[in-house]
Amino acid sequence: xxxxxxxxxxxxxxxxxxxxxxxxxxxxxxxxxxxxxxxxxxxxxxxxxxxxxxxxxxxxxxxxxxxxxxxxxxxxxxxxxxxxxxxxxxxxxxxxxxxxxxxxxxxxxxxxxxxxxxxxxxxxxxxxxxxxxxxxxxxxxxxxxxxxxxxxxxxxxxxxxxxxxxxxxxxxxxxxxxxxxxxxxxxxxxxxxxxxxxxxxxxxxxxxxxxxxxxxxxxxxxxxxxxxxxxxxxxxxxxxxxxxxxxxxxxxxxxxxxxxxxxxxxxxxxxxxxxxxxxxxxxxxxxxxxxxxxxxxxxxxxxxxxxxxxxxxxxxxxxxxxxxxxxxxxxxxxxxxxxxxxxxxxxxxxxxxxxxxxxxxxxxxxxxxxxxxxxxxxxxxxxxxxxxxxxxxxxxxxxxxxxxxxxxxxxxxxxxxxxxxxxxxxx
Numbered sequence: 056x057x058x059x060x061x062x063x064x065x066x067x068x069x070x071x072x073x074x075x076x077x078x079x080x081x082x083x084x085x086x087x088x089x090x091x092x093x094x095x096x097x098x099x100x101x102x103x104x105x106x107x108x109x110x111x112x113x114x115x116x117x118x119x120x121x122x123x124x125x126x127x128x129x130x131x132x133x134x135x136x137x138x139x140x141x142x143x144x145x146x147x148x149x150x151x152x153x154x155x156x157x158x159x160x161x162x163x164x165x166x167x168x169x170x171x172x173x174x175x176x177x178x179x180x181x182x183x184x185x186x187x188x189x190x191x192x193x194x195x196x197x198x199x200x201x202x203x204x205x206x207x208x209x210x211x212x213x214x215x216x217x218x219x220x221x222x223x224x225x226x227x228x229x230x231x232x233x234x235x236x237x238x239x240x241x242x243x244x245x246x247x248x249x250x251x252x253x254x255x256x257x258x259x260x261x262x263x264x265x266x267x268x269x270x271x272x273x274x275x276x277x278x279x280x281x282x283x284x285x286x287x288x289x290x291x292x293x294x295x296x297x298x299x300x301x302x303x304x305x306x307x308x309x310x311x312x313x314x315x316x317x318x319x320x321x322x323x324x325x326x327x328x329x330x331x332x333x334x335x336x337x338x339x340x341x342x343x344x345x346x347x348x349x350x351x352x353x354x355x356x357x358x359x360x361x362x363x364x365x366x367x368x369x370x371x372x373x374x375x376x377x378x379x380x381x382x383x384x385x386x387x388x389x390x391x392x393x394x395x396x397x398x399x400x401x402x403x404x405x406x407x408x409x410x411x412x413x414x415x416x417x418x419x420x421x422x423x424x425x426x427x428x429x430x431x432x433x434x435x436x437x438x439x440x441x442x443x444x445x446x447x448x449x450x451x452x453x454x455x456x457x458x459x460x461x462x463x464x465x466x467x468x469x470x471x472x473x474x475x476x477x478x479x480x481x482x
Contacts (some may be wrong), residue, residue, distance in 0.1 A: 065210065127418055128431045128440035128481075131467050138192035140471060144199065145175025146184040149271075149471035149478070150169035151219030151229065152410075159225040159313070161197060165358030166192055167461065168197055169471055169478060170215035170229050178237030178440075179338045180214030183230060185254070188478050198254035202233070207259035209233070209242010213298050217410065217458050218247070218271035222280055223251040224313045230268030230284070231454045232339070242267070242292055244389025247284070247307075249317060257316050264305050264322050267277075267291070270373075270410070272345045274387065280317065281387060282307040283370055286340030287331045294332065302341040303392075304327030304372055304383065322427060327392040330376040337424070337455070344373035344411025344421060347386065348434065371419050372396060373408040380408060380432060400436040404428060410460045410470070420462055422470065427453015429468065429481070430462070444481060447474050 137307075140149040151170035166189050171182035187197040203214040211233040218230025231245040246261035247268055267288025274281045282305075288303035298308045304326030309317040331341030348368045370386035379401035383393045407424035414420060418439075419432040427445035432438050445453035456474035463469070467482035 110184075125242070125416075126431055126440040127154055127414055127416070127420070127462070128429065128442050128468075131442065131481045133482055134444065135480050136192075136475075137190065137469070137480055138188045138194050139476060140169045140171065140186055140188065140194070141476050142171070142184045142186050142194075142196045142199070144183045144184060146173065147175065147177060147476050148169035148173035148179070148182060148473045149476060150182075150217040150458045150473070151215065152217075152461055152469065152471050152478070153219045153221045153227075154461050154463075154469075155221050156260070157223050157225070161187070161195075161254055162221065162225065162227070162252050163187070163189065167469060167478060168219060168221055168227065169459070170217070170219045172215060172217075172473075173237075176237075178234065178235060180232055180234030180242065182215050183213045185215065185219070185227070185250075196254075198227075198250055198256070199249060200250075200256055204256075205259055207246075207258055208261045209243075209246035209248065209259050210261060211235075211241075211245055213248075214245070216269055218268045218284060219459070220273040220282065222273065222275050222311060222317075224280075224311045224317075226250070226276070226311065226317055227252070227254075228271070228282065228317075230271060230332055231269050232269060232288070234338070237338070238336060239292060239296070239335070242288060242333070242339065247271075247282075251418055253347065255424075260307070260319060261319055263406055264303070264324060266303075267339065267341075269339070269341060270343045272347060274347055275311065278311060279320075280309045280311045282309065283325070283345045283347070283386065285329075285342040285345055285372070286338050289331070291331050291333055291339060292342070296333050296335075297334045298330050298376065300328045300330050302331040303327045304329070304342060304345065304370070306386065323390060324392045325370065325386055325389055326372060326381070326394070326396055329372070329374055329381075329397045332376070340375050340407070340424075342372055343375050343409045343424075344371075346371045346411045346413035346419065348413055348417060349415055371399065371411060372411060373411045373421055375407050375409060375424060378402060378405050378407065380405070380411070380436075381419065398436075399433055399434075400438055402443040403438045404430040405438075410458050412460050412462050414462050415464055420460065420468065422457035423453075424457065425454055426451045427456055429470075442481065444470060444479070445472055445474055 196420035
């Protein structure tokens, strides 16, 4: 990552941390912004791919060379705070993280949305806010969701999870796994809440196969979006803390348009049998992070991806309780469950993997729930690097602080830290 332009880092408030300064301390910006710069900082290009990534997409025959050559994490050495994730109502415990790819309404290209799981009372499953954080660290409230005025059912109320996506068509979708008192025995099934670009809830997806939406990723074309949602409440509460093997990964095929609300075309369980249980500290533990392998042509803006390309893409799942990363083949088109998938890697640097993202060069990045490390894995299952992102609290250091993350090859790894309630950058 040594090729990162200095200007891009400055726009993120991310000059390297010097000796004697805390890793989380925000760096002083050294660039005076003009009016033109103000537009630039909200228009950072996020689609530039490394040569390695392009080769992997275009030349599948050389993937063995491309995807295992070189590490992302080994070139990243500094951590800086971008901004706070705490809105005026005091919500804390940032979980979900999504990047805005197109400006529309109150969504600005290059900004990040963060969902909060806890209210100011610090009770889990009671957070109701999504904040928007600009690359320069400015924070605004995107949405504060009132469960009493939702446009549709959401069993149990509102407690926003790691399941958060921003569609290019301007719709934001966030998961809710609510409680009344922060304890497992009051968990509700929740729902998926759809908001428009102004931050107003417009519909909910609930019931049927949606039961405790915990994390989510999306693949979007011009007229369709495929959501992949992990569900962690199938028999979990009734088991009273014992492990049940009923966690699922659900694909929801949506019709999308910038002019009308998304509509469900079909729902398919593509993964099932994942272990899950309630937990007094974490509320619930089960399948969490999900990420799709990149499109071969590196372009998901149109409906032009061939059936062969679509069929080749896989879904990676962070199987937290089994301490492994699972692979679900043919995730975009399969019509049945792959059960718990195929194990890509397990153990090693993994320690309750939670948030997960797939880089353009096909490497998987996942953060641990039981310590403060991030691990880099090749698509062949080789764990090639790890970095300590949070050394506070514990034991061990960083325990319970890491959840959502985003990777951009020109910027680095952007991640939430619920120990400090901040959005941060590893660069």
